Amino acid sequence: MTNSKNLKKGTQAIHVGNHPDKTTGAVIPPIYQTSTFVQSSPGEHQGYEYSRSHNPTRSRLEECLASLENADYALVTSSGMSAISLIFQALPKGSKVLCGDDVYGGTYRILNTIYNDRFELKQVNSTDLEAVHDVLNSYKPDLIWLESPTNPMLQISDIHAIVEASRKIGAKVVLDNTFMSPYFQNPLDLGVDMVVHSLTKYINGHSDVVGGAIMLNDKELYDKLWYLQNSIGPSQSPFDSWLVLRGIKTLAIRMEAHAKNAMIIAEFLENHPKIEKVIYPGLSSHPQHELAKSQMSGFGGMLSLYIKGGLEETKRFLEEVNLFVLAESLGGVESLIEHPAIMTHASVPSEERAILGITDNFVRVSVGIEDVNDLKKDLNDALKTI
Ligand code: P1T
Numbered sequence: 001m002t003n004s005k006n007l008k009k010g011t012q013a014i015h016v017g018n019h020p021d022k023t024t025g026a027v028i029p030p031i032y033q034t035s036t037f038v039q040s041s042p043g044e045h046q047g048y049e050y051s052r053s054h055n056p057t058r059s060r061l062e063e064c065l066a067s068l069e070n071a072d073y074a075l076v077t078s079s080g081m082s083a084i085s086l087i088f089q090a091l092p093k094g095s096k097v098l099c100g101d102d103v104y105g106g107t108y109r110i111l112n113t114i115y116n117d118r119f120e121l122k123q124v125n126s127t128d129l130e131a132v133h134d135v136l137n138s139y140k141p142d143l144i145w146l147e148s149p150t151n152p153m154l155q156i157s158d159i160h161a162i163v164e165a166s167r168k169i170g171a172k173v174v175l176d177n178t179f180m181s182p183y184f185q186n187p188l189d190l191g192v193d194m195v196v197h198s199l200t201k202y203i204n205g206h207s208d209v210v211g212g213a214i215m216l217n218d219k220e221l222y223d224k225l226w227y228l229q230n231s232i233g234p235s236q237s238p239f240d241s242w243l244v245l246r247g248i249k250t251l252a253i254r255m256e257a258h259a260k261n262a263m264i265i266a267e268f269l270e271n272h273p274k275i276e277k278v279i280y281p282g283l284s285s286h287p288q289h290e291l292a293k294s295q296m297s298g299f300g301g302m303l304s305l306y307i308k309g310g311l312e313e314t315k316r317f318l319e320e321v322n323l324f325v326l327a328e329s330l331g332g333v334e335s336l337i338e339h340p341a342i343m344t345h346a347s348v349p350s351e352e353r354a355i356l357g358i359t360d361n362f363v364r365v366s367v368g369i370e371d372v373n374d375l376k377k378d379l380n381d382a383l384k385t386i
Contacts, residue, residue, distance in 0.1 A: 004067045009183050010252030017064035017245065031242040032056045053230045057238040061245050062213075065203070068182035068251075069195050071215035073222040075229060076241060080178065080198025081106050082234030083212030087174055087194060088115050089228050090221070091143055095119050098141035098171070100126040100157065102150035102356050105345040107176070111145075113347075126157040127288060133165055140169050147176045148187075149292075152304050152340045152364040153356055154179075154279045156288035159295055163191035178202070178331070183255040184298040188217060199236075201331030202301070204247040205254050209240045254333065257369035258301025264372050265365070265379070266303050274383040276306040276361070301367045302330060304340075311360035313386040314339065318363065320382035323374060330366035335375055337365050 004016045020027050032055055037048040048054050058076050066074035077083040084107055091097070099111060101123040111121055124135045126146055135141075144166050148157040159175060166173050174194045175187040181202035187195050197203055199211030216222055229235060236244075259282070266280035278285075281292040282299030292299060307314045318326050324337040328344050338344060340358050348358065367375065 005070065007067075008252075009068060012067045013064065013183075013251045014249045016067040017060035017062070018249070029057065029060055029242075029245070032238050034238070051238065052233055052235045055235070055238050055241070057245070058236055058241040061236075061241045061248075064245065064248060065182070065197075065213050066215055068248075069177075069215035070186050070188055071195070072217045073219070074213055074215045075222065075225050076199070076236045076244075077212040077214070077229060078234040078236050078240075079210045080196070080200055080212040081110065083196050083198075083214050084176070085110060085114075086225050086228050086232070086234070087143075087196065087214065088119070089232065090224050091119065093118055095142040096139060097121050097143050097145060098135060098139060099123050099145040100147055100150060101352075102153045102155055103145070103147050103176070104151045104178075105340075105347045107145070107147075108345075109347040125155075126162065127155045129158060129161055129165075132162055136165050136169055136171070141166075141171050144171050144173045145176070146173065147179070148185075148295075149179045149281055149300065149302065151179060151302075152345065152358065152362075154281055154286070154302060154304055156281060156286075156292045156295075158291055159187055159190040159192060167191075179302050180296055180298075180300055181251060181255055181331075182215075183251050184259070184300055185296045188215065190295060193218065194221070199244050200329060202255065202258070203251065203331075204244045205250065205331060205333060206243075206247050207329060207332035207334065207336075209243045209247070211236050211240055211244055254369060255298060255301070258331075258367060259298040261369060261372045261375065262301045262303055262367040263299065265367050265375060268376050269303075269305055269379065272380075272383060274308050274386060276308045279304040302364070303367065304362065304364045306359070307361040307363060307386070309361055309386060314361045314363060316386050317382050320385045321378055322382075323370060323378040324365065324382075330364075332366070333369050335366060335368035335370060337363060340364050 035051050039045045062074040097119045172193040175192045176196045178198045195215045197213045263282045269275045270278045280303040324335045
């Protein structure tokens with residue numbers, strides 16, 4: 001599709017990569033459920049050889065995702081973690097990595113237990129620009145890894161300021177944009193070198209696919225990442241790519257609905273007597289609320305909270321909710337709720353969890369797009385039991 005960059009996100013999500021099939025006219029593109037492709041003579045084919053390398057269904061999804069993140073290239077992988085891993089595989093041995101101190105537990109785990117003998121690693125509170133400047137100048141990292149908002153504390157970092165500072169020392173910046181989706185935040189526009197997504201979350205949106213993606217503008221880096229993906233093999237299946245293409249069509253209306261519901265739930269919980277504190281970037285009580293307004297076009301569907309009480313009360317609350325499904329993951333149309341200390345961030349050592357505030361009474365909520373009054377009632381009923 002020509003000039004897709006002039007289209008709004010809601011239109012891109014429906015049309016880019018979704019053009020009718022040339023051979024049959026099918027409006028919905030077929031699933032090219034094939035592992036291999038015929039060659040008329042050795043080395044002569046129509047652009048596709050083998051589905052680990054390329055597949056037409058996956059190519060369509062990559063086209064759509066590149067367009068949504070205002071990127072020249074996108075690479076779709078079998079999971080968010082395999083996308084993250086490919087970027088670390090592309091880093092030369094002995095590189096120095098600087099990572100935000102609050103990231104998804106799986107990202108923490110891969111840096112600390114899989115690549116720990118390959119890189120030097122330091123972590124920093126990336127909301128503290130002075131601390132970031134200090135560590136950039138003293139440590140001089142090759143790569144900076146950020147989440148904004150972070151998982152699960154929903155902290156916001158000044159992406160543009162960090163990019164400017166890292167340019168001075170020649171460091172590349174990667175931003176995991178999973179929590180915002182390309183609908184609410186486009187980090188490449190703020191100067192970031194690579195964006196990572198877990199497609200499993202908002203982009204697919206229906207909790208029925210695991211997938212990941214990397215979006216970027218640098219052709220050389222893209223070629224290197226593709227080479228690694230083709231060699232190591234974490235390519236997404238055609239069926240899963242097709243499901244994501246199906247889910248992504250409603251990204252715009254889903255994200256608007258998530259954010260609307262999350263704001264209502266955040267305000268409701270902030271005034272609830274059984275709740276100690278709510279963290280949601282859309283609340284004026286959020287420490288980086290103004291920054292969030294300036295670099296995001298919406299506040300998303302994720303919020304975190306502290307129950308008044310300890311582990312016992314928190315567990316009871318989590319057992320008593322009905323519409324909020326107690327499960328890992330986020331970004332599906334259904335509301336999910338979880339206990340980071342026991343579930344998603346169990347691989348972060350307890351001392352580090354304590355510093356971050358991931359305590360026994362800390363709960364993370366992925367607000368779905370159900371009727372918000374039903375969601376409020378469900379939370380209220382569960383809170384009454386503690
Ligand atoms: O689960 P997977 O598709 O491999 O994505 C990993 C990942 C990467 N980045 C962020 C910010 C994430 O939140 C995740 C996965 N997170 C969860 C499963 C969770 O419940 O937080």
